[in-house]
Amino acid sequence: MDNKKDVKGFLEFVYEFYKSMKAHEITLVYEGEITHQITKAFTSLTESNMSKEDEPNSVQRKVFHVMVECLQNISKHADDFTSNDYLFSGRGIFLVSKGENEYSVTTGNAVENDKIEYLTELLENINRMDKEELKELYKRQMKEGRLSEKGGAGLGFIDIKRKTNKELEYHFLPISDDTSFFLLTSTISRSDN
């Protein structure tokens, strides 16, 4: 009896979840480990969907760029955690939604609290910059920056802002005394310009 109730409750939750996805126009959602294989699978899935829907090439290319950089940000920074048994290490949530006028790509992953200040400064700095400043920053970072052990070049956020021409929206939600959940949303306009 109890079990039946649980199953019914769960299925009702699935339906609510489904409705909620529809209401928010979410076309893809994933929670789990983010690897190179996952990055490849999601980008090619989204690409074939956009192509079926005759999305302009320039929009397809921008969405592809943003997805790759967002996913690689998580997979390349996943090991930043000092405690190796940490539940969230290497994992994250990934969402793509498609509205009438824009696509949005959202990622969420756990970060250590002592990274918040650095990330906030980095993102605020990028958000403040105009096209020309971003271009100069990208060039400088490409020349002078070094590849991290996992191949991060510190260029991802700059590239997203340049490609979308929109501010990066972000939010930190506390998980524990040491960690927070870092959410980042990038929007890509669907008008071809």
Added chain:
Amino acid sequence: METIKIQGTEDTPKIILDAGNDILEISGRSLPEDVSSFYEPVLNWLNEYAENPKKKTVFNFKLTYFNTASSKLLLDILMKLEEMHEKGQDVLIRWHFPEDDEDMAEAGEEYAEIVDVPFEQVPY
């Protein structure tokens, strides 16, 4: 000198480094899982080639997409070619981009601003 031929995949570019037939080319998509190790043979090959280059060196880039990590390695390749140019060798970069891809055209312009080497933009 040894020829390098790497078939392109959905996340790695096609690479041909064939000094005998004057074909030096990187084309397709570049978002390898490990950019440094993917491009290492290319940089090693160029180092060896630079010691004894052909009279004229034309390097073709015909990429449709590259991620930010690849952009840094592409710059390393361009800087190697710049070094050859500085030593008085005849070097030309041809940067091919799809006609409707402004971002790829702009990426070429930016590289041309960073490295001092003859650089040709080729829309297709």
